Amino acid sequence: MYAFDWTSIPGAIPLLAKGMLITFEVTMTAIIVGIVWGTLLAIARLGNNVVLSKLAATYVNLFRSVPLVMVILWFYLIVPQGLKAIFGDDIGDIRLTSALVAFALFEAAYYSEIIRAGIQSVSKGQAAAGLALGFTPGQTMRLIVLPQAFRNMTPLLLTQAIILFQDTSLVYVIGLSDFFGTAYKVGDRDGRLVELLLFAGVIYFVICFSASLLVKRLQARFAK
Amino acid sequence: MSYQWNWGVFLQPSASGDDTYLGWLITGLKWTVTLSLSAWVIALIVGSIIGVLRTVPNRWLSGFATCYVEAFRNVPLLVQLFSWYFVLPELLPPALGNAFKQSDPLWQQFFSAMLCLGLFTSARVAEQVRSGINSLPRGQKAAGLAMGFTLPQVYRYVLTPMAFRIILPPLTSEFLNIFKNSAVATTIGLIELSRQAQQLVDYTAQPYEAFIAVTVMYLLINVTVMFLMRRLEEKVRVPGFIGGK
Numbered sequence: 305m306y307a308f309d310w311t312s313i314p315g316a317i318p319l320l321a322k323g324m325l326i327t328f329e330v331t332m333t334a335i336i337v338g339i340v341w342g343t344l345l346a347i348a349r350l351g352n353n354v355v356l357s358k359l360a361a362t363y364v365n366l367f368r369s370v371p372l373v374m375v376i377l378w379f380y381l382i383v384p385q386g387l388k389a390i391f392g393d394d395i396g397d398i399r400l401t402s403a404l405v406a407f408a409l410f411e412a413a414y415y416s417e418i419i420r421a422g423i424q425s426v427s428k429g430q431a432a433a434g435l436a437l438g439f440t441p442g443q444t445m446r447l448i449v450l451p452q453a454f455r456n457m458t459p460l461l462l463t464q465a466i467i468l469f470q471d472t473s474l475v476y477v478i479g480l481s482d483f484f485g486t487a488y489k490v491g492d493r494d495g496r497l498v499e500l501l502l503f504a505g506v507i508y509f510v511i512c513f514s515a516s517l518l519v520k521r522l523q524a525r526f527a528k
Numbered sequence: 529m530s531y532q533w534n535w536g537v538f539l540q541p542s543a544s545g546d547d548t549y550l551g552w553l554i555t556g557l558k559w560t561v562t563l564s565l566s567a568w569v570i571a572l573i574v575g576s577i578i579g580v581l582r583t584v585p586n587r588w589l590s591g592f593a594t595c596y597v598e599a600f601r602n603v604p605l606l607v608q609l610f611s612w613y614f615v616l617p618e619l620l621p622p623a624l625g626n627a628f629k630q631s632d633p634l635w636q637q638f639f640s641a642m643l644c645l646g647l648f649t650s651a652r653v654a655e656q657v658r659s660g661i662n663s664l665p666r667g668q669k670a671a672g673l674a675m676g677f678t679l680p681q682v683y684r685y686v687l688t689p690m691a692f693r694i695i696l697p698p699l700t701s702e703f704l705n706i707f708k709n710s711a712v713a714t715t716i717g718l719i720e721l722s723r724q725a726q727q728l729v730d731y732t733a734q735p736y737e738a739f740i741a742v743t744v745m746y747l748l749i750n751v752t753v754m755f756l757m758r759r760l761e762e763k764v765r766v767p768g769f770i771g772g773k
Contacts, residue, residue, distance in 0.1 A: 306618045369704075369750040370743055371711035373722050378743075381735050470604035476715055484607060498615045505607045512602035 312494040313503055316486075323486030326400065330407050330472045330482065335465050337408035342415030347445060349420055360416070367413035373477055379406035380478045399480040403472075411468055418464060422457035423449060459523040466515050470508065483507070537734045538741065549728055549738075556724030557745055563641055563720060564707045570646025571653050571706065578650060579657025580683055593654065600651035605712050608648055613640040613716045634718070641713035649706050656698045660691030693764045700757040707749050721745055 313320075348360040367375065383402040387395045426449050434444035454461075473484035481489065484504055491500030538550040547555075581593035600608070613636070617625040628636060664687060672682035692699075714722040721742050728738035 369708075369747050371708040371722065371746060373711040373714060374725070374739070374743060374746065377722070377726065378739055381739060473604040473606045474712065476606060484604065488610070498618050501607065501610050501615050505603050505611060508604055508607060509599070509602045513598060516602065
């Protein structure tokens with residue numbers, strides 16, 4: 305039988321907490337940039353400008369057909385070269401920057417699909433009424449359609465955020481020490497991979513499960 | 529930036545000597561497809577069983593199925609993969625664990641990745657199956673029971689045949705996801721497409737060509753799957769239901 309030895313975890317808590325901070329940093333950046341950029345993409349896609357609408361559709365479909373692992377690797381290739389071209393060779397650790405850019409742009413594609421459905425779920429009469437009252441199309445979108453759309457899709461946006469939180473563990477492929485990466489490294493160092501991996505799994509489960517329960521309660525309240 | 533494009537690199541003999549770099553990519557493609565398809569079989573079988581269990585009127589069975597789904601949905605895929613690959617062999621009885629560890633590394637990687645992807649996706653398939661069964665009018669089950677079918681028969685002949693036809697579109701997107709998620713197997717060293725992309729970067733120093741080629745291959749997989757599933761959807765859709773005629 306395998307002899308468990310959990311003693312390397314307490315000492316590693318500060319390191320793991322630092323890793324969790326990176327995880328949250330990537331998650332929060334991707335949520336904020338993703339929703340803003342995703343909203344713009346959704347509006348472009350639903351708008352009357354054919355060129356913009358095609359561009360937005362291509363962007364979304366491209367990101368949605370490529371594995372996240374490939375997207376992270378792609379940006380780890382592009383971002384450092386871009387930064388070098390702008391700032392010269394002294395750019396420090398580019399793994400975090402690459403990950404932030406990759407997740408923000410990748411998640412925007414997924415968020416934009418949710419937001420597009422949200423905008424379409426607002427009844428057409430609302431936009432028509434806004435325009436009839438003399439609002440410009442921009443004002444109608446900002447003041448009338450989007451607030452209702454966001455209210456309808458908040459649960460979906462939050463669920464996507466939970467998925468995103470789990471997906472950030474994939475920064476492992478570029479060697480960034482997020483929570484999972486740190487747990488793996490500590491386990492590898494101490495020869496306690498089994499314990500550290502199980503510990504990481506439990507922590508992820510507790511966070512994601514409680515977050516999804518909260519989303520469910522929120523959904524029930526919204527449905528009233 | 530002065531990047532030297534060289535698309536001819538794919539036709540050059542590879543570092544191992546007996547193949548071209550294009551050959552490496554094809555090998556990667558084969559592994560990606562084999563892994564995804566075999567994991568999909570597991571996902572469909574296990575997912576259907578768990579999905580049905582979630583709807584049965586037995587608290588223990590449906591409770592078990594709920595725990596199963598929540599466990600697989602709330603732990604990151606990467607953590608699950610590492611658990612199958614690094615943790616499980618340690619926790620198995622020593623004889624079995626050692627047999628696993630002494631087998632061909634490629635087989636170890638493939639087996640772990642297949643099991644991981646299959647079970648991970650099965651939880652998502654189960655959710656679709658459940659929502660498909662729940663979307664059927666209640667009268668269907670009642671009518672089946674009233675006709676004298678037993679409950680298993682009602683599921684076998686009335687509920688699941690309808691449910692699967694209704695949930696085909698969301699199942700398509702899970703099927704696409706399994707191909708994309710298979711890229712995670714690169715982390716345990718399985719030589720699928722993403723791994724080959726990274727290897728090509730190391731060996732040829734032509735990162736853009738390698739990444740573009742691999743990205744195009746993923747797009748091709750996507751287009752092919754969508755085309756085939758579209759045809760299947762047209763064939764089986766239920767008249768009168770969403771998407772049906």
